[in-house]
Amino acid sequence: MTLRVYDTRSRSKRIFKPLVDGQVGIYACGITPYSPSHIGHARQAIAFDIIVRWLRKTGFKVNYISNFTDIDDKIISVSSVEGVDFLEVANRNIDDYFQVMDSLNVIRANSYPRVTETIPEIIEMIQDLIDKKHAYVTDDGVYFEIDTAPEKYGQLTGQTLDMVRKGAGGRVENTGSGKRDHRDFALWKSAKEGEPNWISPWGKGRPGWHIECSAMSLKHLGERFDIHGGGTDLVFPHHEAEIFQSECCLGHEPVVQYWLHNGMINIDGEKMSKSVGNFWTVRDALEKIEPLVLRYALINAPYRQPVDFNSVMIDDSISHHGRLLNSYSKALHSSEGLRNDYIGVENLVEAADRIRSGMDDDFNTRIALVEVQSVVKYLASLIDSDEKNPLLMSSYVQWLEEFAGEVLGILPTPEEAISRYEDKMLRRSEIAARVESLLEMRKSARVSKNWVESDRIRDELTEIGVVVEDGPEGTKWRISE
RNA sequence: GCACGGAUGGCAGAGUAGCUAUGCAAGGGAUUGCAGAUCCCUGGACCCGGGUGCAAAUCCCGGUCCGUGCUCCA
Known part of the structure; x- marks a missing residue:
């Protein structure tokens, strides 16, 4: 190329x-x-x-x-x-x-x-x-x-x-x-x-x-x-x-x-300038979003285009980057320390080709990000299903580290990603007993159709950062982002 | 005024001639006490006017609008 x-x-x-x-x-x-x-x-x-x-x-x-x-x-x-x-x-x-x-x-x-x-x-x-x-x-x-x-x-x-x-x-x-x-x-x-x-x-x-x-x-x-x-x-x-x-x-x-x-x-569509009062230092921005999210936001348009910094694009960046990080950490965790090339994985090879030709065309990071997003989406569905084959997971890890990490620089180090993941797991285990007992109470409230009590308990869980999800196979919970 | 760049669905943004991405948002459905999450489905755009092509978002001409520069600025 x-x-x-x-x-x-x-x-x-x-x-x-x-x-x-x-x-x-x-x-x-x-x-x-x-x-x-x-x-x-x-x-x-x-x-x-x-x-x-x-x-x-x-x-x-x-x-x-x-x-x-x-x-x-x-x-x-x-x-x-x-x-x-x-x-x-x-x-x-x-x-x-x-x-x-x-x-x-x-x-x-x-x-x-x-x-x-x-x-x-x-x-x-x-x-x-x-x-x-x-x-x-x-x-x-x-x-x-x-x-x-x-x-x-x-x-x-x-x-x-x-x-x-x-x-x-x-x-x-x-x-x-x-x-x-x-x-x-x-x-x-x-x-x-x-x-x-x-x-x-x-x-x-x-x-x-x-x-x-x-x-x-x-x-x-x-x-x-x-x-x-x-x-x-x-x-x-x-x-x-x-x-x-x-x-x-x-x-x-x-x-x-x-x-x-x-x-x-x-x-917000206007040139950033001190006189207009819409001036952001990097530190101002970092009070609202994490550094890698800011980086993500700033490469969301090709480098020659103007970037419009507004609340919608900030929110988008937060959720997109969050999804990337989530999937990466989970895949990393599920890969059990294995390392595997992505060469045998067709969709990853194709995505890599598209990134390469995008980057070769005047460094089009937007195209690169689209590919990262679609790989993340696919990976998330793999994780959701039970196809957490460690070797396959490690192929995704490898791919993400090469393109989202090495090329775009929007990935934290594996150590950091794992430690975030483990912090979350730790926090989960710390509060597990309390959450489970609250969920038991909520379950009986729901059985007797006491929706007021049921919702009150859910609110209480929300306050301690727990998201409750009722599904066909019962109630699941997770730590909120 | 002059120069340079840009104008694609609700938003962000690909796409230099033929099949129009992708993400988010939206709508419908499944599920559901509600919410959330997930899954399935759907609609929706190429600034305007001419021209050249069998065929144009894509090439040519004219116009409109926007951004930036012409002063220190990443």
């Missing part, structure tokens, strides 16, 4: 062919750590986590780099409001990032470079751009001059210089900057009084917003690399600026072979 990926630059799905056979270099724009991570960050991290997982799964050796822009205007403003060092702000939020992303089962990148650790390379790159006449020095910093490479304009957005000139014309006068043209962008910003700064040939200052990614991707992945990713909101101007910087500096194009962009998150 062939992997195809949607490339923003060519605006089409292209067959993926890495620069070096069997190896992939991938750079994804990470966060500016000025506040705790929100669910949009989580979506980005998970989207690229899954891309990397799939690339590895299909045999590529992947070098995955994701950066932190740990110096920028907003970090400075938080630090001055709080009266603490800017690095304290950045570090605090980076710690938060790792904590929440770990809990969401995001496999760590090979490296997380930071701007503040890449200053010499950034300065070198800017100097190079000045030497090559692509940049000019002013009182307030260094700027990239768009007119020195006009043909590169609109590579990702399809906009032309004229369009943008019309759209934003005249803005430069208001910025008070030394830009020659409003479309030029800062490579280096001179330090204002009291701002963090580094020494450069152009005086004390700090890097502009876009240059760091050009410098860090060059440093870690080289002069050409395979995939560059990030949220769609970074397409313009950030990624276009990177194209200018990297390609003008290195003198060849393309530096990036494939541009991949994940979609944004909407809340």
Whole structure:
């Protein structure tokens, strides 16, 4: 099977062919750590986590780099409001990032470079751009001059210089900057009084917003690399600026072979933003749902589509994921520690094929989830019947661990699943005697058609977390989810 | 305004020409004191208008609507 990926630059799905056979270099724009991570960050991290997982799964050796822009205007403003060092702000939020992303089962990148650790390379790159006449020095910093490479304009957005000139014309006068043209962008910003700064040939200052990614991707992945990713909101101007910087500096194009962009998150159909007040940090979300359920929710749509975060989708995710976990734990328990391939089980082989072709088609996690759901459904019916053949159960376990676990990352470890299961069984045995005696009382109430008493007892059982189910073969009970 | 993306049943979302997924929800039935769980069954969609095809959700043209970007943003 062939992997195809949607490339923003060519605006089409292209067959993926890495620069070096069997190896992939991938750079994804990470966060500016000025506040705790929100669910949009989580979506980005998970989207690229899954891309990397799939690339590895299909045999590529992947070098995955994701950066932190740990110096920028907003970090400075938080630090001055709080009266603490800017690095304290950045570090605090980076710690938060790792904590929440770990809990969401995001496999760590090979490296997380930071701007503040890449200053010499950034300065070198800017100097190079000045030497090559692509940049000019002013009182307030260094700027990239768009007119020195006009043909590169609109590579990702399809906009032309004229369009943008019309759209934003005249803005430069208001910025008070030394830009020659409003479309030029800062490579280096001179330090204002009291701002963090580094020494450069152009005086004390700090890097502009876009240059760091050009410098860090060059440093870690080289002069050409395979995939560059990030949220769609970074397409313009950030990624276009990177194209200018990297390609003008290195003198060849393309530096990036494939541009991949994940979609944004909407809340109840509206863009998530602080001003609307519909803003969810990851921790907010985790107060309502478990980490793997959040992960499930965020891969429920293909990564390029917007995800609408609303109560219906949250509830759906909770029940779907719960069903998955339930069946997995039960199958795991019934497999009695056996391990068996699923190769001989026809429906599993077919489901696996469909997942593979779905994932090969621009990492379509939605298709993958559909297959997981249908396998779970089938497994649940097996468990319900008496076909709990340990060997067969272990085939299902194996399948789920491969696709729901390894590929999608929505399965807990077997130890965790078993321990949850056993906790439940333990709880069951702890309350069994009491439940049984209540059920006896209820039974006699029912025999005498005393429905009031019967329902009262059922309510009492509900309160201690027991679900009562009357069936043709008598009354069963289970611990509620 | 310009650019990019999207428009499929109640909802989420597959599907690039021929048989239209899948999940949830809904309706009917079995079971049932009621509820729940389970099982069986069912209906239901391709934004609009043209065009090309024997055949179009799928290709082409025009339009409408929505989202995002054009300013810091994953």
